[in-house]
Amino acid sequence: MTELLRRTTFEATNGHQLAIVTLPIIMASLATVTVVFRFRSRRIQKQKYMFDDWLALAALVLTWTFQGVNMAAVFAGGAGLPITTVMAVDPQALYTYLKIVVANFSLWIFTVTVVQLSILSFYLRIFGVHKIFTWACYITIFLVVGMGIAGFCLAIFSCNPISVLWDPTVQGTCIDSTKSCSAVGIIHVLLDLAIVVMPMPLIWNLKIAFSSKVVLSCLLGLGLVATVISLIKIDCVFDLTGIPSSDVTDYLWLTILLQTLELPIGIICCCVPSLKPVVVELAPTLRSFTTRLLSLTRQSGGSSSRIADESWPRANSENESTPRFVPVDSSFNNVKGQNLGHTVDARGNSVELSEQPKFGENRGRGIAVSNTYNVRQE
Numbered sequence: 309m310t311e312l313l314r315r316t317t318f319e320a321t322n323g324h325q326l327a328i329v330t331l332p333i334i335m336a337s338l339a340t341v342t343v344v345f346r347f348r349s350r351r352i353q354k355q356k357y358m359f360d361d362w363l364a365l366a367a368l369v370l371t372w373t374f375q376g377v378n379m380a381a382v383f384a385g386g387a388g389l390p391i392t393t394v395m396a397v398d399p400q401a402l403y404t405y406l407k408i409v410v411a412n413f414s415l416w417i418f419t420v421t422v423v424q425l426s427i428l429s430f431y432l433r434i435f436g437v438h439k440i441f442t443w444a445c446y447i448t449i450f451l452v453v454g455m456g457i458a459g460f461c462l463a464i465f466s467c468n469p470i471s472v473l474w475d476p477t478v479q480g481t482c483i484d485s486t487k488s489c490s491a492v493g494i495i496h497v498l499l500d501l502a503i504v505v506m507p508m509p510l511i512w513n514l515k516i517a518f519s520s521k522v523v524l525s526c527l528l529g530l531g532l533v534a535t536v537i538s539l540i541k542i543d544c545v546f547d548l549t550g551i552p553s554s555d556v557t558d559y560l561w562l563t564i565l566l567q568t569l570e571l572p573i574g575i576i577c578c579c580v581p582s583l584k585p586v587v588v589e590l591a592p593t594l595r596s597f598t599t600r601l602l603s604l605t606r607q608s609g610g611s612s613s614r615i616a617d618e619s620w621p622r623a624n625s626e627n628e629s630t631p632r633f634v635p636v637d638s639s640f641n642n643v644k645g646q647n648l649g650h651t652v653d654a655r656g657n658s659v660e661l662s663e664q665p666k667f668g669e670n671r672g673r674g675i676a677v678s679n680t681y682n683v684r685q686e
Contacts, residue, residue, distance in 0.1 A: 318401070325388035327388075328381070328382050328388055328565050335569055336368075338576060343368045349583055352585040360427075360429035360433060366422055367422040373415065374412070385406075388557070390558050402557070409474075414460055417456055421453065423575060424500075428452070444506060458492075467481065489542065501535050504531040508525060508528070531574070541567060
C-alpha cells in the first residue's frame with residue numbers, strides 16, 4: 309500500500325474523487341471517537357474489556373486500512389476519473405486500479421463481517437439469558453461468517469486464472485459477475501436487517517418506561533442507515549450514477565464511497581448503546597461549555613444594552629430642581645399575616661429599594677431579616 313501511494317499519478321480534483329477521499333475520513337474519525345468512548349465507558353464502570361469491544365477496535369483498524377486502499381485507488385489508480393483521462397495520463401494505472409478494486413472488495417467483506425460479529429457478540433452479552441435469542445444469535449453468527457468466507461473467496465477466485473481480474477489481455481474465464489454481485493449484495497442486506505430487528509422484541513418486553521424503550525430501539529435501529537447504504541450500493545441492481553460500466557474507473561466511484569461510509573456507520577451503531585457512562589461523565593463539561601457560549605452570545609449583544617440605556621429617564625440638566633421619579637412597584641403582600649413596611653426611593657438616575665420588616669409585638673420571638681437592594685444604571 310505504501311508503494312502504491314508513492315507512485316501517485318493523479319490528484320483529487322473533481323467531486324467524485326474528493327468525496328471518496330474526504331467524507332469517509334470524517335465518518336471514520338467519528339467512529340474512532342465512539343470506540344475510544346466505548347473503552348472509556350468500560351474504565352468508568354470498572355469492567356474488563358469484553359470480546360465485542362476488541363472486535364469493535366479491530367473493525368476500526370480495518371476501516372482505516374480500507375480507507376487507505378480507497379485513497380490509493382484515487383491517487384494511484386485514477387478512481388473517480390473517466391477512463392479516457394486515466395489512459396491518457398498513464399495506461400498502466402488501469403492495471404493498478406483493477407488490482408486495488410480486488411483488494412477493496414476483499415477487505416470490505418472481511419471488515420463488514422467483523423463489524424457484524426461485534427454487534428452480535430454485544431447482543432449475546434446483554435441478552436444472553438434468553439435461550440431462543442441466544443440460539444438465533446449463534447445461527448446468525450454462523451451465516452455471517454459463512455457469508456464472509458464465501459464473499460472473500462468470490463472476490464479473489466471468481467476468474468481463472470486470477471490475473472484476469474486486473475489484466476483484460478489475459479485469456480481466461482470468469483463467473484457471471486452480475487449474478488454474483490446481486491447474490492452477495494442481497495444476502496448482506498438481509499443479514500444487516502436481521503441483526504437490526506433481532507433485539508427489538510426483547511426491548512419492548514422489558515419492564516422499563518415507554519420512553520426508554522423508544523430510545524433503545526432508536527439506538528439499535530441506527531443500523532438501518534447502514535442497511536440502506538448496503539442496499540443502494542449494489543451497483544449491479546441499482547444504477548444511481550448513469551455512468552456506463554465500460555468506464556470502469558468512474559463507474560464504481562459511488563460504490564467505493566458507500567462501502568467506505570457503511571463501515572464507520574456500522575461501528576458507530578455497535579458502540580452507541582455502550583456510551584452512557586462517558587456521556588454522564590462529560591455532561592458537566594458540556595453544560596459548562598454551553599453556559600460560557602451563551603454568556604459570550606449575551607455579551608455580543610452590547611448594542612441592545614446601549615439602546616436600553618439611552619431610553620432610561622434622565623434629567624434635562626445638572627441644575628434641574630424638579631426630581632424625576634421612576635415608577636417602581638412597591639406593593640408587597642402580607643407574609644403570614646404580618647405587615648411589612650417598605651420604603652421606596654427612586655430619584656434621577658439612582659434607584660434604591662429598601663425592605664424593612666416590622667414584626668410588632670412578636671418581634672422578640674422571631675428572626676428579623678433585613679434585605680437591601682441597590683439598583684444602579686451604568
